[in-house]
Amino acid sequence: xxxxxxxxxxxxxxxxxxxxxxxxxxxxxxxxxxxxxxxxxxxxxxxxxxxxxxxxxxxxxxxxxxxxxxxxxxxxxxxxxxxxxxxxxxxxxxxxxxxxxxxxxxxxxxxxxxxxxxxxxxxxxxxxxxxxxxxxxxxxxxxxxxxxxxxxxxxxxxxxxxxxxxxxxxxxxxxxxxxxxxxxxxxxxxxxxxxxxxxxxxxxxxxxxxxxxxxxxxxxxxxxxxxxxxxxxxxxxxxxxxxxxxxxxxxxxxxxxxxxxxxxxxxxxxxxxxxxxxxxxxxxxxxxxxxxxxxxxxxxxxxxxxxxxxxxxxxxxxxxxxxxxxxxxxxxxxxxxxxxxxxxxxxxxxxxxxx
Ligand SMILES: NC(=O)c1ccc[n+]([C@@H]2O[C@H](COP(=O)([O-])OP(=O)(O)OC[C@H]3O[C@@H](n4cnc5c(N)ncnc54)[C@H](O)[C@@H]3O)[C@@H](O)[C@H]2O)c1
Numbered sequence: 001x002x003x004x005x006x007x008x009x010x011x012x013x014x015x016x017x018x019x020x021x022x023x024x025x026x027x028x029x030x031x032x033x034x035x036x037x038x039x040x041x042x043x044x045x046x047x048x049x050x051x052x053x054x055x056x057x058x059x060x061x062x063x064x065x066x067x068x069x070x071x072x073x074x075x076x077x078x079x080x081x082x083x084x085x086x087x088x089x090x091x092x093x094x095x096x097x098x099x100x101x102x103x104x105x106x107x108x109x110x111x112x113x114x115x116x117x118x119x120x121x122x123x124x125x126x127x128x129x130x131x132x133x134x135x136x137x138x139x140x141x142x143x144x145x146x147x148x149x150x151x152x153x154x155x156x157x158x159x160x161x162x163x164x165x166x167x168x169x170x171x172x173x174x175x176x177x178x179x180x181x182x183x184x185x186x187x188x189x190x191x192x193x194x195x196x197x198x199x200x201x202x203x204x205x206x207x208x209x210x211x212x213x214x215x216x217x218x219x220x221x222x223x224x225x226x227x228x229x230x231x232x233x234x235x236x237x238x239x240x241x242x243x244x245x246x247x248x249x250x251x252x253x254x255x256x257x258x259x260x261x262x263x264x265x266x267x268x269x270x271x272x273x274x275x276x277x278x279x280x281x282x283x284x285x286x287x288x289x290x291x292x293x294x295x296x297x298x299x300x301x302x303x304x305x306x307x308x309x310x311x312x313x314x315x316x317x318x319x320x321x322x323x324x325x326x327x328x329x330x331x332x333x334x335x336x337x338x339x340x341x342x343x344x345x346x347x348x349x350x351x352x353x354x355x
Contacts, residue, residue, distance in 0.1 A: 008248040010035035012126075015082040017041045017069050017115055018089030022197050023131065023189075023239055025055040027086065028063065030240035040064040041078055042089065051198040054332055069111035072118070079118045079125065084247050087115050088131045090166075093203040094291065095348075097162035108165035109172075116172060120180035127183040127253070129246050130173045134190040134232070134258065135163035139294045148230065148264060151299040152188070152256050160291040170256070178254075185252040187243065190260035190298050194236030194318060195325035201336050202348045204289045208233065208319055211271050212326050213333045215278035220342045225288040227268030232260035232297035235313035235321075245307040252306050260298025261311045273316060277323045286346055 014031050016024045019040025028038040040063050044052065052058040059066060067074035069089045079085060090108050091097055097104035112130075119128045137150040138157030158164045170186050177184045193208040200206075204224060211221045242259045246252045268283075275281045304310055313321075326332055 009084075009244070012036045012083040013039060013081055014084045014086065014247065015039045015041060015078050016086045016088055018087075018092075020044055020052060020055065020057045020061070020064055021046055021088060021092070022055065023192060023236065023243075024088045025057055025196065026194070026236045026240040027088070027243050029056075030237070030244050034244055038063055039078060039082065041067055041069065041074065043068045046092070046200070047198065050331055051334075054198065054329065055196050070106065070114050072114055075114055075118045079115070079122050082122070083124060083126050084129070085115070085119055085125055085127075086129045086131065086243060086247070087112065089115075090131070091162075093200050094135065094160050094162045094205060095203045096200065097165060098160055098291065099202065101161050104161050104165050108162075109168055112169045112172060116176045120176050120182055125182065127185065127247055128173065128177060129243060130169060130184065130186045131243075132166045132170050132186055132188045132256075133163065134188050134260070134295075134298065135160070135293065136167045136170070136188065137293070137296070138163060140296055148296045149299045150258065150296045152258055152302055159293055183253050185246045185254070186256040187246055188256065188258050188298075189239055190232035190234055190258065192234055192236055192239050194322060195329075196236065197322070198332055198334060199337060201334075204292060207231075207267050207270050208274075208322050211274040212277075212319075212323050213337055215274050215281040216326055216330075216333065217338060218280070219340070220282045220284045221271040221274065222284055222286040222342055222345060223268055223271060224286045224292065226285050227266055227271060227283075228294070229267045229292065230264045230295040230297060231267065231270075232263065233265055233270070233315045233318065234260050234311055235318040238311035238313055242303070242307060242309060242311075245309050249307050255302070255306055257303045257306055258298035258300060259303060260300055261315070262297055262300040263315060264297035265315050270315075270319065273319050274323065277320075284342070286342075
């Protein structure tokens with residue numbers, strides 16, 4: 001490994017849209033540790049006061065501007081001060097986008113357009129980094145070169161509103177910033193997890209957090225589709241490290257990169273690992289959730305080459321750290337989650353899309 005490229009970030013102003021979210025707050029810490037000056041823009045729509053406090057942010061955070069990415073005045077002011085922009089703001093769950101597509105369009109399409117047009121016109125921004133998602137791969141196109149592995153250049157197969165909105169954001173980034181001759185990188189994180197992650201109502205994803213919290217409450221761990229789905233779980237600190245590198249790595253210019261570990265883990269494996277900490281936890285099969293990709297792990301060759309970096313935390317170690325966090329932070333378990341039953345969970349997964 002060559003020396004870290006962090007010197008380029010010393011004193012640099014990095015705007016993180018969605019900066020008060022799960023990834024945004026971890027990224028803020030990593031950037032500050034690298035000598036950068038992070039600035040957060042967030043409308044605080046995703047979380048209530050307790051999760052925000054646990055993420056180390058909230059209305060009194062001096063680095064935070066409370067505002068919407070569709071508010072052109074605010075976006076222009078913050079982008080004008082920025083050397084780099086990380087676009088993490090999103091209506092960020094599959095279920096949330098399916099049941100409220102209007103908000104998905106407003107945030108993931110119109111909001112992304114607002115940020116991109118401002119960056120395209122800005123003089124100082126050195127690189128724009130988009131947080132897309134591995135959901136763009138869907139089940140994986142049948143003619144993909146390798147089964148069980150998603151490679152950046154393979155045909156994409158987005159299965160839901162969220163994945164489609166992110167794929168649109170990728171194309172819009174290439175198109176607008178390509179025409180403007182601005183530097184950018186597109187990142188496709190796989191399943192990110194770790195301390196600070198608090199599930200959102202109705203979402204079937206974020207299984208490390210969900211299984212741990214349900215097990216801690218003595219509730220069943222529901223495996224939709226038998227937990228056969230494969231995921232690539234990447235620990236929150238590794239994602240933050242990868243994004244920091246993607247801001248300055250010369251070879252990241254214009255690239256699309258998977259961010260994963262390259263290790264496939266089934267959802268059942270996660271439940272079983274969580275049960276090691278909670279031996280009485282009951283693992284139960286449940287119906288398949290519509291539009292839930294079968295998944296695969298990331299082909300990480302390009303990520304490792306371009307960023308000259310590899311993830312440090314294995315999934316077993318990461319789950320152990322998450323369990324420890326929930327045990328020492330019981331108020332992380334939201335009241336709505338405490339009130340759920342297995343039946344109410346299955347019913348909410350099956351909620352029809354709003355018209
Ligand atoms: N967590 C994962 O596993 C994962 C995986 C792949 C991709 N991603 C992507 O990474 C990014 C960050 O994800 P996260 O897990 O931190 O999600 P998050 O929901 O915790 O953070 C997103 C933040 O965006 C903010 N936001 C939403 N709409 C906004 C708007 N109109 N204006 C300003 N702020 C707004 C929310 O309040 C929230 O704080 C998202 O774009 C997400 O799609 C996440």
